Amino acid sequence: MNLSEIILKRRSVRKFLDRPVEREKIEVCLEAARLAPSAENVQPWRFIVVDDPGVRQRLAEAAFSGIYKPSRFAARAPVVIVILARPDIVANKLGKAVQGTQYYLLDIGIAGEHLVLAATELGLGTCWIGWFSKRGVRKVFSIPPKYDVVAMIALGYPDPKHLGPKRKKTLSDIVRYNTFGWK
Numbered sequence: 300m301n302l303s304e305i306i307l308k309r310r311s312v313r314k315f316l317d318r319p320v321e322r323e324k325i326e327v328c329l330e331a332a333r334l335a336p337s338a339e340n341v342q343p344w345r346f347i348v349v350d351d352p353g354v355r356q357r358l359a360e361a362a363f364s365g366i367y368k369p370s371r372f373a374a375r376a377p378v379v380i381v382i383l384a385r386p387d388i389v390a391n392k393l394g395k396a397v398q399g400t401q402y403y404l405l406d407i408g409i410a411g412e413h414l415v416l417a418a419t420e421l422g423l424g425t426c427w428i429g430w431f432s433k434r435g436v437r438k439v440f441s442i443p444p445k446y447d448v449v450a451m452i453a454l455g456y457p458d459p460k461h462l463g464p465k466r467k468k469t470l471s472d473i474v475r476y477n478t479f480g481w482k
């Protein structure tokens with residue numbers, strides 16, 4: 300598959316086959332994330348790969364209870380990758396104060412999507428999870444405050460019976476050349 304085909308194929312997968320993901324494949328995905336660009340080359344990302352069913356169960360209970368129950372499907376993925384960030388004080392404080400942008404969140408988005416696209420190339424399905432209890436995740440892994448728990452990615456072989464269609468805005472909805480032009 301070339302890049303356009305991978306991008307076209309990728310979609311959020313919320314049902315997975317009961318089939319473990321080979322560690323070598325996980326490593327390929329993580330390597331793609333590792334090579335992502337980041338503001339000031341801070342590389343703020345850290346990844347906790349959860350492929351042990353016991354740990355995954357503890358994570359699910361802590362992260363996907365109460366108002367976070369809609370994300371419980373992720374607990375049925377063979378792998379859950381928790382993405383943490385350790386923001387650089389200078390780059391991030393300055394970025395936020397002067398530019399009004401939390402660069403580390405952009406960095407995590409880019410690295411995570413590298414991971415997702417690499418997974419797609421390998422025939423794996425993924426889903427970003429942004430709706431979970433950060434506090435719960437912190438507790439499970441005893442994560443100190445200087446790390447932000449930004450997102451998770453559920454990973455596994457997709458159940459082909461459950462692949463939904465993509466609903467996307469058109470280019471004319473989202474692009475203007477040389478002008479602003481939205482209401």
Ligand SMILES: Cc1cc2nc3c(=O)[nH]c(=O)nc-3n(C[C@H](O)[C@H](O)[C@H](O)COP(=O)(O)O)c2cc1C
Pocket residue numbers: 309310311312313370426427428429430431450465
């Ligand atoms: C930052 C981010 C957070 C997301 N959080 C969740 C989530 O908590 N639960 C969920 O089911 N999907 C989540 N998604 C997946 C989106 O719902 C999905 O990308 C969107 O509906 C478009 O569908 P597609 O990925 O198949 O193109 C998230 C996606 C992103 C990028």
